[in-house]
Amino acid sequence: MTLFVGLMSGTSLDGIDAALVEIVDDVTRRPRLIDALCLPMSAELKAALLELTQASQVSFAMLGATESAFCDHQAEAVRQLLQRHDLEPSAITAIGSHGQTIEHAPYAETPFTYQLDNPSRLAELTGCQVVADFRRRDMAAGGQAAPLAPIFHQALFSDPVRTRLILNLGGIANLTRLPPETSLLPVIGFDTGPANLLLDAWHARHRHGPIDEAGSWAASGSIDQSLLARLFEEPYFAAPPPKSTGREQFHLAWLEARLCGNEAAADVQATLAELTAASVARAARDFIVADNTDLIVCGGGARNRHLMERLATHLPAVSITRCDAFGWSADWLEAGAFAWLAWRRIHRLTGNLPEVTGASGPRVLGGIYAP
Ligand SMILES: Nc1ncnc2c1ncn2[C@@H]1O[C@H](COP(=O)(O)OP(=O)(O)OP(=O)(O)O)[C@@H](O)[C@H]1O
Numbered sequence: 001m002t003l004f005v006g007l008m009s010g011t012s013l014d015g016i017d018a019a020l021v022e023i024v025d026d027v028t029r030r031p032r033l034i035d036a037l038c039l040p041m042s043a044e045l046k047a048a049l050l051e052l053t054q055a056s057q058v059s060f061a062m063l064g065a066t067e068s069a070f071c072d073h074q075a076e077a078v079r080q081l082l083q084r085h086d087l088e089p090s091a092i093t094a095i096g097s098h099g100q101t102i103e104h105a106p107y108a109e110t111p112f113t114y115q116l117d118n119p120s121r122l123a124e125l126t127g128c129q130v131v132a133d134f135r136r137r138d139m140a141a142g143g144q145a146a147p148l149a150p151i152f153h154q155a156l157f158s159d160p161v162r163t164r165l166i167l168n169l170g171g172i173a174n175l176t177r178l179p180p181e182t183s184l185l186p187v188i189g190f191d192t193g194p195a196n197l198l199l200d201a202w203h204a205r206h207r208h209g210p211i212d213e214a215g216s217w218a219a220s221g222s223i224d225q226s227l228l229a230r231l232f233e234e235p236y237f238a239a240p241p242p243k244s245t246g247r248e249q250f251h252l253a254w255l256e257a258r259l260c261g262n263e264a265a266a267d268v269q270a271t272l273a274e275l276t277a278a279s280v281a282r283a284a285r286d287f288i289v290a291d292n293t294d295l296i297v298c299g300g301g302a303r304n305r306h307l308m309e310r311l312a313t314h315l316p317a318v319s320i321t322r323c324d325a326f327g328w329s330a331d332w333l334e335a336g337a338f339a340w341l342a343w344r345r346i347h348r349l350t351g352n353l354p355e356v357t358g359a360s361g362p363r364v365l366g367g368i369y370a371p
Pocket residue numbers: 009010011012013014168169170171172173196197199200211212213214215298299300301303304305334
C-alpha cells in the first residue's frame with residue numbers, strides 16, 4: 001500500500017483541493033480516498049490568477065510572484081492534510097500536482113497548454129517527491145491534453161455490464177463514456193462546454209457572493225429560448241471530439257456579446273443553467289443504452305440542485321447519481337485523479353487515452369521532482 005496526495009485547482013479558482021489517496025500496486029485494485037480538504041484561495045491570489053488568465057500582457061515579475069504564492073498555498077494544503085493524519089512527508093510516495101491552468105490553446109497554430117506550477121519549490125517546501133506537468137506530453141504527441149480524468153474514471157467506475165457516464169460539473173463540464181468492461185467499444189471523453197464558470201461570473205456580477213447556492217437564483221428565472229439558441233450557435237457545441245475548452249473561450253464577455261440587453265438577470269442565469277444541462281444531455285444521448293446506463297456526477301455543480309433537476313428532465317431514461325454513491329466524494333474526484341496519475345508516472349505507466357485526447361499514442365505523463 002502506498003499513499004499519494006493529489007492537488008487540483010480548477011477553472012472555478014475556488015481553492016486548492018488536496019486529496020490523500022491509498023493506492024495498491026495492483027492495477028485490478030481501485031484507489032481509495034482517505035481524506036481531502038479544500039484550502040480556499042485568498043481574494044488576492046484569486047485576483048492575481050484571474051488577471052493572468054485574462055490579461056493579454058503579463059510581466060514576468062507578476063508571473064513569478066503569483067507562481068510562488070500559488071505554490072506556497074499548495075504546500076500549506078499538503079501540510080494541513082498530513083497533519084490531520086499525523087503523517088510525515090516520507091509517508092507520501094509522491095504528490096501529483098496539476099497546477100493552475102492559465103491558458104489552454106489546443107486549437108492555436110502552435111498548440112499549447114500552460115499550467116502555472118513550481119514543482120521544485122513544492123518539493124522543497126513539503127519534503128515530498130512531486131510529479132507535475134501532466135498535460136504537455138499528451139499535447140506534444142498531438143493530443144488535446146484534456147480531459148485526462150477519463151482513464152481515472154475507468155479505473156474507478158467501470159462495470160462488467162453497465163454503461164457508465166461520468167460527468168464532471170466544474171467550471172467547465174466534461175463527460176466520459178465507459179462502455180461495459182466486456183465491450184470492445186472505446187472509452188470516450190471530452191469537454192461538453194461551460195458549467196459553473198458562467199454561472200459564477202453572472203452571479204458575481206448581479207448578486208452578492210460568489211455562487212448561486214443550489215441554483216436557487218437560476219430556478220427563480222425563466223429560460224430565454226432565443227438567447228439559448230444564440231448561445232448554442234457557438235461552433236464548439238456541435239464540433240466532434242476530441243475537443244477541450246476553457247476560460248479562453250467561455251467567459252463573461254462571450255455571454256455579454258450574445259445578450260440583447262433587456263433580459264432580466266435571473267432569466268439569463270436560468271438560461272445559462274439550461275445551456276449546461278442541455279449541452280451535457282446532447283453529448284450524452286448518443287451513449288445511452290436503454291435501462292443500462294448510469295450517469296455519475298462529480299464536481300461542485302453536483303451540489304447545484306436546479307442544475308441536477310434540469311439534467312434529469314433532459315435525460316429521463318438514465319439513472320443519475322452523485323459519485324458519492326459509488327464510494328468517492330463528488331468534491332474530490334479530480335484531485336484524486338492527479339494522485340493516481342502520479343502513481344502511474346512513478347511506475348512508468350501511461351496516463352493518457354489517445355482515443356480521448358487524440359494523441360498519436362499512449363504516453364507516460366509528467367516529470368518527477370525529488371524530495
Ligand atoms: N452548493 C452549491 N450550489 C451551487 N453551486 C455550487 C455549490 N457548491 C459548489 N458549486 C459550484 O461548483 C464550483 C466549484 O466546482 P469545482 O471545484 O468542481 O470546479 P473546478 O474544479 O474549479 O473546475 P474544473 O473541473 O472545470 O477545473 C463553484 O464555483 C460553484 O459554481
